[in-house]
Amino acid sequence: MELEKTLQHYFGFSTFRTGQKEIILDVLAGRNVLAVLPTGSGKSLCYQIPAMERSGVVLVISPLLSLMEDQVKQLKQTGFQQVIAINSFLKNKQAIYPSLDRYKLIYLSPEILQNRELLTQLKYLNISLFVIDEAHCISQWGYEFRPDYLKLRGIIEELGSPPFMALSATATPEVQEDIIAQLNHAPIVKHIYPMDRNNIAFLVEKVSSNQEKDSYLTDLFSQFTVPAMVYFSSKKEAERVAKMLSSELPELQIAYYHGGMDQTDRILIQQQFMEGKLDVICCTSAFGMGIDKSNVRLVVHYHIPIQIESFIQEIGRSGRDGLSSVSILLYTNFDHKIPERLIEGELPDTSVVRPLVSMLQKSVINQSSIKLDENKLIEQFCLSEIQWRFLHFQLEKHGMIKENRILKSRVEYDAIAKKIVCKITERNRYKMKKLNQMLQWVNVDECRRVALYQPFQKTINQPIYFCCDRCGFMLSQWDPVIPKKQSDPKDWKVQLQQLFSQGESQ
């Protein structure tokens, strides 16, 4: 009952959702845990409650900076203050290091964990749990493989091997095995929960151009005024379509959201959406993390996601209240080009590898090591931050870089370059394979629900409302619950009066 009290006190819920309590009990018993829970099932609660309940400190490694910040903010809001996020954006890090024992929950980016000074400070702490969030990043077969994640195993050992928890929303059985292998096959309790959603119906709409997509959306939203999200893979397109829809459907409240907006505006849009002030939000994948709105009825993909896992995560933001919801994917025959371009841009072009490696090699011809000038390299070879992180890891692995110094390598540079090129080709091929799975799903002939979830679980639940277009579902059959719209007063005098809850007779 103690756990429920904490849950009530900090989060305001009286009962746990599926899986949460079982996982927490295993954690409290000091066991290592692998938990795969669908998005929106309250994964973070599984380590937040142990942090509140137990003495010692819980470390959480998370690659998503914005998510970290959001969680810290939300926890502080509930009254839990002993929480902090340490990442490269935090100012005065050194000042905080000596007093880390004040905190019960510390979020860390994988990059910042490479900092020796911080690591030394962490060793003094009584670590009750080491959480690896987005654990699929540790798997080389995971889509968002993060090189720094591979070093986590060593770090856990260095910290005296505290119990750990690997968390993910999107790990296939293949990736789950790899996570366990990467963590040295330590004894681990698995909590795997199905991700299929039996209240969501699937629809793929093939069109011939973006103009057709635009008019499809206009028709759709003039028919169904329900809380809806439209996902884009480009910020510009999200903005453009939001503006287009606003002018076509002036009676609806439509906004856009992407990572390029300033923080205040992002918070305002999030809250407008949560409060039901918006009908449609045109967004990139930056929207959604940490947003828990229960009555999203419709998730549309204007662009095809790069892999099935992202798709499942994004449609999972609809119908959390269990009521009938719909996922629509819009597709033209050349839509595969956008994700292809994204994939190509993620890793460095293979043609830069040889000149870069050769240049590093030449720079240490007369010394045993020299300081590495990252910014110069990034500029000279036009690398993105992610591309450089990848190369940095590879160069480190092949002994050409250590602690930001270029070392003389005994291995012939040609051989190193070849290996790196090989790695890039292999990764790209893997990503293309994932994209192809997504594309195949678009063209699948049999049931979309089965095709979508089969790789993740053995049995798939029967749908409660409708299944998919392949099983005969048409949008005209859909009769969603439409939320009552509260229209806000327009006049500032009335608005101010209501905001301050002041009576008329002032």
Added chain:
Amino acid sequence: MFHYLLLFCIDKINGQRTIAAIFHLLKGKRSAQTIQDANLYRLTNYFGIYRDLTREAFAKEVENLHQKKWISISDNHVGQITCIGTQILQEKKGHYPLSMYKGTEFVSFLELFRQRLQLWIQTYTNIVADQRKFLAVTDNEKAQKWVKGHYRLHKSQVDNWLAGVYKEMSGFLETVPTFYAQLFVDRLTGYQKVGLTIGQLANKNNVSDHDVRLSLEAIYHQLLQYIEQTKPLYLSDFVPIDHVKKNTFITESATKTFKLMEEGYSIKEITRLRRLKESTIHDHIIEIAYADPQFTIANFVGADDVEKISHAIRNVPNNKLSLIKQELQGNYSYFQIRLVLASSSDLRTRRG
């Protein structure tokens, strides 16, 4: 309004500074040069009224004016208003509330005041509705600390405070044009109300993002003036106290120089002590001369010399330093001329 403001500033500076000087002015850059410019060209009211302005956005709007042929830009980045520009300036005169701004007076604490007020409204309206959880509209720790402290102190009078602030606030909003009152209220976040973003406000009112930001800024300047004049019981509490009527329009470095001067050190000695260039110390002294009406320049320029320099300044059609120096046959240094300009408000406010 942004275009008008730019035109206005370019007109005032009248080709004597590069366009970048206006950027620094609107951003409120605390350098001796910018502070001197603000005073010299009577632009102190606009100092720091657009702190979020980016270099790119500024360059884009300037280019815009250039393309419309409202201004010309020389190779050395000096802007001059054109005939069309002058016409526009005439036509739109009084159209925009430039008089609402009191830049230098409020620049050091306006942002904190704004964040305190917005966070306070969000906090108190939620608390009174028994809603303890909400996402704070600002991350500013100073503002958060202040609101927490305020609540601790006034826990038992939440209702009184809400009623009081409401009454004073609506009283104030009645005094500004509806457009501004509406904009101000639309931006507020609180219980069951989420403020609109800059983009949404721009759409709603059919103006640019820049104009929304500048208009919001204008209301806060107006509100602070209102508070100063009427001294309302509740709203006065939100004004950061340590700033009230204390001269903050002076850089930290200049303050140090000033202290040393008061202790009797000479310019040469201060230069050595502070390991700064003599010209920097000169800048500091000019800065102080602008900021402090009590400051006497007698230690640097004798009374007779002040007379001569003033005379020369009046003879020169604009306040261009090189021309003034020429007029004086090079008998006085730039520093001395600048000092006389700084200390005499009727000289520098003379239109060139």
